[in-house]
Amino acid sequence: MAEPLLAIRDLRTYFISKNTEVRAVDGIDIDVQKGQILCVVGESGSGKSMTSLSIMRLVPKPRGKIVSGEIVLDGQDLLKLTEQQMTGVRGNDISMIFQEPMTALNPVLSIGDQITEVILRHRKITKKEALHRAVEMLKFVGVPRAEQIVREYPHQLSGGLRQRVMIAMAMVCEPKLLLADEPTTALDVTIQAQVLELMRKMRDEFGTSIILITHDLGVVAEMADHVVVMYAGQVVESVNADELFEQPLHPYTKALLQSIPSIDADHEVLYSIPGTVPDAASFPAGCRFAERCPLAQPSCFEKAQALREVRPGHLVRCDLVEEGGV
Amino acid sequence: MLTYIIRRLLGMIPMLIAISIFTFLMMHLAPGNAIDAMINPRIKDLAQVQKTLEAQNGLNLPLPVQYLHWLWNVLHGNFGFSFSQHQPVSSLLGPAIENTLILAILAEILILIIGIPIGIMQARRPYSRLDYSTSIVSFVFFSVPYFIFAIFLMYVFAIHWPIFPAQNAVGTGPNSGSLIDHIYHALLPAISIALTSNTVYSRYTRGSMLDVSRQDYVRTARAKGLQEGQVFRKHVFRNAMVPIVTQFGFDIGGLIGGAVILEGLFTYQGMGLLTINAVSQRDYPVIMATTLLIAIGVLIGNLVADIMYAIVDPRVQYN
Numbered sequence: 332m333a334e335p336l337l338a339i340r341d342l343r344t345y346f347i348s349k350n351t352e353v354r355a356v357d358g359i360d361i362d363v364q365k366g367q368i369l370c371v372v373g374e375s376g377s378g379k380s381m382t383s384l385s386i387m388r389l390v391p392k393p394r395g396k397i398v399s400g401e402i403v404l405d406g407q408d409l410l411k412l413t414e415q416q417m418t419g420v421r422g423n424d425i426s427m428i429f430q431e432p433m434t435a436l437n438p439v440l441s442i443g444d445q446i447t448e449v450i451l452r453h454r455k456i457t458k459k460e461a462l463h464r465a466v467e468m469l470k471f472v473g474v475p476r477a478e479q480i481v482r483e484y485p486h487q488l489s490g491g492l493r494q495r496v497m498i499a500m501a502m503v504c505e506p507k508l509l510l511a512d513e514p515t516t517a518l519d520v521t522i523q524a525q526v527l528e529l530m531r532k533m534r535d536e537f538g539t540s541i542i543l544i545t546h547d548l549g550v551v552a553e554m555a556d557h558v559v560v561m562y563a564g565q566v567v568e569s570v571n572a573d574e575l576f577e578q579p580l581h582p583y584t585k586a587l588l589q590s591i592p593s594i595d596a597d598h599e600v601l602y603s604i605p606g607t608v609p610d611a612a613s614f615p616a617g618c619r620f621a622e623r624c625p626l627a628q629p630s631c632f633e634k635a636q637a638l639r640e641v642r643p644g645h646l647v648r649c650d651l652v653e654e655g656g657v
Numbered sequence: 658m659l660t661y662i663i664r665r666l667l668g669m670i671p672m673l674i675a676i677s678i679f680t681f682l683m684m685h686l687a688p689g690n691a692i693d694a695m696i697n698p699r700i701k702d703l704a705q706v707q708k709t710l711e712a713q714n715g716l717n718l719p720l721p722v723q724y725l726h727w728l729w730n731v732l733h734g735n736f737g738f739s740f741s742q743h744q745p746v747s748s749l750l751g752p753a754i755e756n757t758l759i760l761a762i763l764a765e766i767l768i769l770i771i772g773i774p775i776g777i778m779q780a781r782r783p784y785s786r787l788d789y790s791t792s793i794v795s796f797v798f799f800s801v802p803y804f805i806f807a808i809f810l811m812y813v814f815a816i817h818w819p820i821f822p823a824q825n826a827v828g829t830g831p832n833s834g835s836l837i838d839h840i841y842h843a844l845l846p847a848i849s850i851a852l853t854s855n856t857v858y859s860r861y862t863r864g865s866m867l868d869v870s871r872q873d874y875v876r877t878a879r880a881k882g883l884q885e886g887q888v889f890r891k892h893v894f895r896n897a898m899v900p901i902v903t904q905f906g907f908d909i910g911g912l913i914g915g916a917v918i919l920e921g922l923f924t925y926q927g928m929g930l931l932t933i934n935a936v937s938q939r940d941y942p943v944i945m946a947t948t949l950l951i952a953i954g955v956l957i958g959n960l961v962a963d964i965m966y967a968i969v970d971p972r973v974q975y976n
Contacts, residue, residue, distance in 0.1 A: 359679070387879075387880055389876060389879055389880060414885075415884075418882045418884055419882060419884065421879065421880055421881065421882035422881035422882035422883075426880070426881075427877075427880040429873060429876070429877065431873055434872065434873040434874060435873045435874055435876075435877045436874055436876070436877065437874040437877070437892055437896070438896070438970070438971070438972055439876070439896055439969065439970055439971060439972075440891070440892075440895070440897075441896050441971075448881065448883065448891070449881045449882070451961055452881065452882050452883055452887075453882060484971040484972070486971070486972045497877075500881070628822060645920075
């Protein structure tokens with residue numbers, strides 16, 4: 332396979348306070364190929380969002396800290412850059428869009444101001460050219476009346492439009508990688524589909540790789556080339572999207588897929604995984620999913636599991652899965 | 658916006674009338690009157706003299722009639738004649754307002770240029786040693802009544818090193834009455850006010866900026882690659898100013914009333930001193946006039962606060 336655009340190696344992001352050490356991200360390896368849409372799936376508290384904030388190096392300070400690892404973008408380790416160099420990467424090489432379009436835009440600055448600000452930060456052009464570029468980009472993402480919208484403020488726009496503005500803002504410098512943290516969760520279903528479609532259009536047009544963080548397996552089925560399933564700060568399964576839905580191997584992934592409601596299902600009660608994600612301040616010594624796992628053996632509670640390639644391109648963190656995948 | 662302002666200004670009229678009626682009644686309910694304060698109680702024919710003077714000044718008429726007289730005159734720009742100072746009230750008000758405005762503006766400028774930068778500095782490094790130490794100093798200053806600073810400043814800069822005047826609102830000599838002369842005389846009282854009151858703004862700024870810096874859009878600004886300074890200037894500060902600007906409007910209103918104790922200490926001829934002297938001498942026309950002006954000041958201050966609010970926050974619209 333070709334050299335990946337982004338290679339995350341053994342990334343660890345902890346929240347450290349006097350008495351506790353919360354391991355939000357605990358040794359993650361992820362590869363993102365050029366032009367790939369990679370979905371990161373998992374429950375709340377599994378470390379998905381912290382992974383994306385770590386890539387941006389925007390982990391909340393002062394408690395959050397990237398303890399170790401490498402985040403290599405195009406051959407350059409982002410963790411080795413100075414803060415000053417990193418600001419040149421953000422919004423330029425890597426952009427990010429967030430879950431809540433309602434609060435992610437600054438209420439007192441006009442839309443045009445907020446978009447041109449990115450361009451002016453990363454490109455040497457005049458304000459007028461930047462505004463022109465902003466209008467062009469807004470048109471591209473399907474914002475109507477773009478010439479007027481640049482003079483308006485976020486509160487004057489609907490949620491769907493604001494998310495389009497966010498995407499325009501993120502894409503205006505044509506980044507190599509777009510991080511989208513549950514970009515459709517706060518939107519209506521019809522708008523969700525449009526926003527997902529728009530993101531795919533961005534990938535096709537600019538060749539941008541996308542890391543799409545979601546807990547919605549419907550979105551995964553719709554969008555993903557490759558899927559990474561996270562649980563308790565670790566990757567538990569990593570495989571291409573088709574194989575994930577055809578043959579999930581990790582008990583957690585299977586349970587997740589079972590908990591999707593289906594229209595033609597006979598049983599009325601929706602399956603739910605018992606229990607909750609373990610406390611990130613005191614992970615169990617053995618498999619982190621063992622407590623909730625229907626297949627757990629006594630050995631699972633004692634021995635930490637390693638991520639293994641059981642089939643070509645299919646990685647699983649479960650010792651019960653045999654070589655070749657059953 | 659303009660129609661809103663006009664509507665608000667018109668809305669002030671009934672409020673001002675209500676305030677003036679209330680003040681008028683309160684004054685007349687108080688024991689004693691201006692005549693008692695004016696004449697020597699040991700003269701012969703005390704009762705007769707009192708009656709004559711009351712009749713001359715219209716104080717024997719029924720209260721509603723007296724009030725309507727006053728209102729009629731005010732509407733014609735006539736605030737009456739001061740009982741104790743034997744001058745038209747308007748000639749007393751002019752200099753008092755001027756002096757108070759100079760003191761108020763100077764104090765407010767000092768408050769802002771001390772308070773806001775301290776708040777910003779604290780918010781940039783919250784919970785640091787710098788934050789804690791400046792906060793403690795601020796609270797200590799805030800807890801001390803400003804007349805203590807006034808006495809201290811007066812001792813150091815007017816008596817020990819006689820750089821600034823300890824008294825009066827204007828000096829004598831060639832510069833007398835010029836703006837520089839006014840500022841020179843208002844500086845010590847203004848510093849006394851600013852030393853305590855800047856804490857209000859430093860705390861507001863600090864709290865407001867910390868609040869804003871936790872908002873999602875600040876994270877967005879960082880995700881765009883803006884430098885930390887730019888994030889604070891453009892995204893945090895702009896939003897943090899919204900509550901501060903409102904506070905500023907209210908302050909403007911309050912300061913028009915003058916700082917009574919401080920003006921007394923410096924015998925600074927402002928609204929506060931004028932009012933307090935008038936009250937002690939039952940000088941009704943002066944009390945009515947200053948109360949009315951102070952009320953107008955507060956109402957305008959509130960209006961300014963609302964207008965500024967709409968200017969800094971585009972979500973606020975008056976229609």
